[in-house]
Amino acid sequence: MDSKKQTARISRQTWHFAEDVRVQASAVSVGPKEGEGPLASYFDQIHDDVYVGQQTWEDAERKLMENAVTILLQKASIAEKDVDVILAGDLLNQNITTNFTAEKLAIPLMGMYGACSTSMLTLATAAALVNAGYAQKAIAACSSHNATAERQYRYPTEYGGQKPPSAQWTVTGAGAGLVGIGGEGPRITYATMGKVTDMGIKDPFDMGSAMAPAAVSTIHSHFQDTGRTPEDYDLIVTGDLAAVGYPIVKELMRAQGYAMEDMYNDCGLMIYYPEQEVFAGGSGCASSAVVTYSYIMDQLNRGLLKRVLVCATGALLSPISYQQGNSIPCIAHAVAFEGGI
Amino acid sequence: MATKTKAKPIGSMQMTKQMYQQQASKYQPKRNVMLNCFRAFWVGGTICLLGQALQNMYIHFFGFTEKTASNPTVATLIFISVLLTGLGIYDNIGQYAGAGSAVPVTGFANSIASAAIEHRSEGFVLGVGGNMFKLAGSVIVFGVVAAFLAGIIKSVLKMIF
Numbered sequence: 095m096d097s098k099k100q101t102a103r104i105s106r107q108t109w110h111f112a113e114d115v116r117v118q119a120s121a122v123s124v125g126p127k128e129g130e131g132p133l134a135s136y137f138d139q140i141h142d143d144v145y146v147g148q149q150t151w152e153d154a155e156r157k158l159m160e161n162a163v164t165i166l167l168q169k170a171s172i173a174e175k176d177v178d179v180i181l182a183g184d185l186l187n188q189n190i191t192t193n194f195t196a197e198k199l200a201i202p203l204m205g206m207y208g209a210c211s212t213s214m215l216t217l218a219t220a221a222a223l224v225n226a227g228y229a230q231k232a233i234a235a236c237s238s239h240n241a242t243a244e245r246q247y248r249y250p251t252e253y254g255g256q257k258p259p260s261a262q263w264t265v266t267g268a269g270a271g272l273v274g275i276g277g278e279g280p281r282i283t284y285a286t287m288g289k290v291t292d293m294g295i296k297d298p299f300d301m302g303s304a305m306a307p308a309a310v311s312t313i314h315s316h317f318q319d320t321g322r323t324p325e326d327y328d329l330i331v332t333g334d335l336a337a338v339g340y341p342i343v344k345e346l347m348r349a350q351g352y353a354m355e356d357m358y359n360d361c362g363l364m365i366y367y368p369e370q371e372v373f374a375g376g377s378g379c380a381s382s383a384v385v386t387y388s389y390i391m392d393q394l395n396r397g398l399l400k401r402v403l404v405c406a407t408g409a410l411l412s413p414i415s416y417q418q419g420n421s422i423p424c425i426a427h428a429v430a431f432e433g434g435i
Numbered sequence: 436m437a438t439k440t441k442a443k444p445i446g447s448m449q450m451t452k453q454m455y456q457q458q459a460s461k462y463q464p465k466r467n468v469m470l471n472c473f474r475a476f477w478v479g480g481t482i483c484l485l486g487q488a489l490q491n492m493y494i495h496f497f498g499f500t501e502k503t504a505s506n507p508t509v510a511t512l513i514f515i516s517v518l519l520t521g522l523g524i525y526d527n528i529g530q531y532a533g534a535g536s537a538v539p540v541t542g543f544a545n546s547i548a549s550a551a552i553e554h555r556s557e558g559f560v561l562g563v564g565g566n567m568f569k570l571a572g573s574v575i576v577f578g579v580v581a582a583f584l585a586g587i588i589k590s591v592l593k594m595i596f
Contacts, residue, residue: 149556150556151556152556245553249570250549250550250552250553250554250570251526251549251553252520252521252523252525252526252545252548252549252552252553253526253529253545253546253549253570254520254525254526254528254529254530254536254537254542254545254546254549255529255537256529256530256532256533256534257530259464259466260463260464291443291445293445293450293452293455293456293459294452294453294455294456295456295459300463302462303456303459303460303462303463306459307445307455310445310446311444311445311446313446314445314446315446318447337464338459338462338463338464339462341462342458342459342462345458346445346446346448346458349448350446350447350448374464
């Protein structure tokens with residue numbers, strides 16, 4: 095561990111953070127439906143209005159991200175000027191939520207897009223910048239909003255078209271984490287960056303099947319590169335595979351000798367009760383971000399979980415690409431956390 | 436063909452797209468077609484029954500004939516549909532009833548009203564005006580084209596026989 099250069103790069107995909115890189119604080123801000131879900135008690139802020147007191151849904155999403163970052167800064171007792179960089183992304187055209195939020199915060203921005211994998215894409219990159227010394231404190235953040243995502247990818251929200259049971263419900267919320275060296279909070283030890291995987295699924299109402307191979311690819315690489323196995327983790331979560339993608343990942347991993355049974359869950363299944371009428375489960379950048387930056391960080395901080403792997407999954411389609419008959423390219427990025435060290 | 440059957444790696448496994456899709460389809464939740472048909476039937480039927488009741492009302496109480504009563508009947512159904520869309524109810528009916536609420540005139544009204552509401556935030560001209568026929572536009576286009584073709588066929592048949 096004496097030389098950073100020797101340990102930083104494990105493989106083409108996996109990074110090891112030799113420094114004491116930690117998630118020093120985290121915060122989430124969510125909408126009403128999420129506030130009725132099983133994880134409600136872990137959320138910092140729950141809005142009872144999907145408009146979050148704004149005129150448009152786009153403004154509402156912006157407010158969610160702003161609120162998440164503001165609460166984060168309060169929890170960490172630091173000011174905007176103490177943060178060197180914010181790495182953030184969302185699902186809207188040109189990452190517009192992120193751009194407006196960063197303008198308001200006046201923190202240097204690195205906007206990133208990885209669809210729903212943005213949560214771990216930004217966090218892994220933030221950890222790398224901090225580990226390498228380019229930033230002392232970095233914020234990773236992302237957001238999604240059910241109504242803005244519907245407009246971006248699907249139909250008007252009040253349109254009465256029937257959705258199939260494999261469809262998913264985009265999570266309304268934003269999550270943010272503060273990454274720095276030392277102090278308190280779970281350590282970020284490894285990150286495995288994903289390769290784009292496309293197994294020819296074309297149905298945008300079946301993201302679970304589309305994204306499952308990307309998750310398998312990244313988690314498999316993570317185990318290969320680190321020499322770890324599923325048993326090394328107390329909890330392994332995927333971002334938003336929901337009821338369709340989750341069993342596919344289980345089966346494909348089992349077939350490759352990595353049995354992920356009790357320790358494996360999916361954020362899209364954790365964030366809502368099945369009775370909440372969310373089809374197969376939650377999706378969106380906020381699915382993995384909200385669960386990671388609330389429940390998982392809390393459990394790591396309290397020592398109830400020791401090691402957690404979060405593999406955020408993203409469907410990199412555009413509305414035009416699927417209308418033109420293309421299949422859905424998918425990606426997954428994984429970050430390993432360790433608590434109590 | 437060769438590119439279509441080429442196996443790709445998923446972790447340490449090699450799978451073709453077809454193999455994967457076959458495996459993934461096992462976990463696809465089954466749609467209950469019979470239940471869907473039943474729901475579409477009773478909701479669609481109820482909408483039509485309501486239409487018939489409205490038509491009878493216009494004939495008996497407002498002096499319309501069977502022919503002229505269809506205009507106020509359709510207008511009333513459209514009004515109800517747009518109102519329910521604005522109140523955020525119609526999309527729930529649509530999720531339950533499927534084709535039952537999509538096919539009648541109320542579904543058409545919903546597609547226009549929902550797009551108009553959605554794009555209100557982008558202004559009246561480029562937002563509402565430019566987008567309200569986003570979904571209904573193709574119904575109009577293909578409806579007109581189909582009617583045109585049917586009209587030509589009818590005229591040609593008339594000329595021959």
